[in-house]
Amino acid sequence: MIPEHPDEPDFLESRSPLLRTVVNAERVAAAALLSLTLVLVLIQVISRYVFSSPLSWTEELARFALVWLTFISAGFVMARRLHVTVDLVAAKLSKRAAVLMDAFAMLVVLVVSAAMTVAGTQFALSAARLHAPATDIPMSVVYTAAVLGFALIFLHGVLNTFVNLRHPEKVPEAMENLEKEAI
Numbered sequence: 001m002i003p004e005h006p007d008e009p010d011f012l013e014s015r016s017p018l019l020r021t022v023v024n025a026e027r028v029a030a031a032a033l034l035s036l037t038l039v040l041v042l043i044q045v046i047s048r049y050v051f052s053s054p055l056s057w058t059e060e061l062a063r064f065a066l067v068w069l070t071f072i073s074a075g076f077v078m079a080r081r082l083h084v085t086v087d088l089v090a091a092k093l094s095k096r097a098a099v100l101m102d103a104f105a106m107l108v109v110l111v112v113s114a115a116m117t118v119a120g121t122q123f124a125l126s127a128a129r130l131h132a133p134a135t136d137i138p139m140s141v142v143y144t145a146a147v148l149g150f151a152l153i154f155l156h157g158v159l160n161t162f163v164n165l166r167h168p169e170k171v172p173e174a175m176e177n178l179e180k181e182a183i
Contacts, residue, residue, distance in 0.1 A: 009023075010079075010080060010081070011163055011167065012159055012162075012163060013079075019079075019159065022079075022155075023076060023079045023080075026072055026073075026075050026076040026079065026152065027076055029068075029072045030069055030072050030073045030076055033065050033066075033068050033069035033072065034069055036062075036065045037062050037065045037066050037069060040058045040059075040061050040062035040065065041058075041062050043055065043058045044058040044059055044062065056133075056134040057134045057135050059134070060132055060133070060134040060135050061134075061135055061137075064132070064135075064137065064141075064142050067142060067145050067146075068142075068145040070145075070149070071145040071146055071148060071149025071150070071152075072145070072148070072149060072152070074149050074152070074153055075148075075149055075152025075153055075155075075156060076152075078109075078152065078153045078156040078157060078160075079152075079156040079159075081160060089101065090102070099164060102164055103161065103164045103165070106157055106160055106161045106164060107161070109153065109157045110154060110157045110158065110161065113150045113151075113153040113154040113157060114150075114154050116146065116150040117147055117150040117151045117154060120143065120144075120146040120147040120150060121147050123143055123146075124140045124143035124144050124146075124147055125140065127139040127140045127143055128140040
C-alpha cells in the first residue's frame with residue numbers, strides 16, 4: 001500500500017500500531033511547533049509595532065521552535081518517503097534497478113543520519129553549560145532537536161530498508177515503474 005496522501009498510513013504503519021503511533025506523534029509535534037512558532041511571531045509583531053516594546057524572548061523562542069519543527073518534520077517526511085527526490089534516473093530504470101537504486105540511496109541516508117546522530121549527541125552534551133541569552137534555555141535542549149531528528153530519520157530509514165528488502169513491490173519508485181511497464 002502506497003499512500004496517495006500524507007495522512008494515509010503506508011505499508012509498515014498499516015501493519016504496526018507502534019510505528020503508526022510514532023509517526024502520528026511526529027505529525028502532532030510538528031503541527032504544535034508550527035502553531036507555537038506562529039503565535040510567538042505574532043506576539044513579537046504585536047509587541048513591537050502596537051506597543052513599541054519588543055520582547056526579546058519571543059524571537060529567540062520562535063527560532064528554537066523552528067529548529068525543532070525542522071528536525072521533527074524531517075523524521076515524519078522520511079517515514080512517508082516524501083523527501084524531495086530527483087527521479088529522472090529512477091523513471092528510466094526497470095523495477096529491480098529502481099529498487100536497488102532506492103536501497104543504495106537509503107544506505108547513504110542511514111550512514112549519514114547515524115553519523116549525525118552521534119556527532120549531534122556529542123555536540124549537545126558539550127553545550128550543556130551554555131544558555132540562550134534571552135530565555136536562559138540550555139543550548140543542549142536546542143541542539144537535541146538535531147539528535148532526535150537524525151535518530152528518527154535513521155529509524156525510518158531502517159524500516160524503509162526493511163520494506164525494500166522484504167517487500168520490494170511496495171517501494172514507490174518500483175511501483176511507478178511497474179505501472180509504466182504495464183501500460
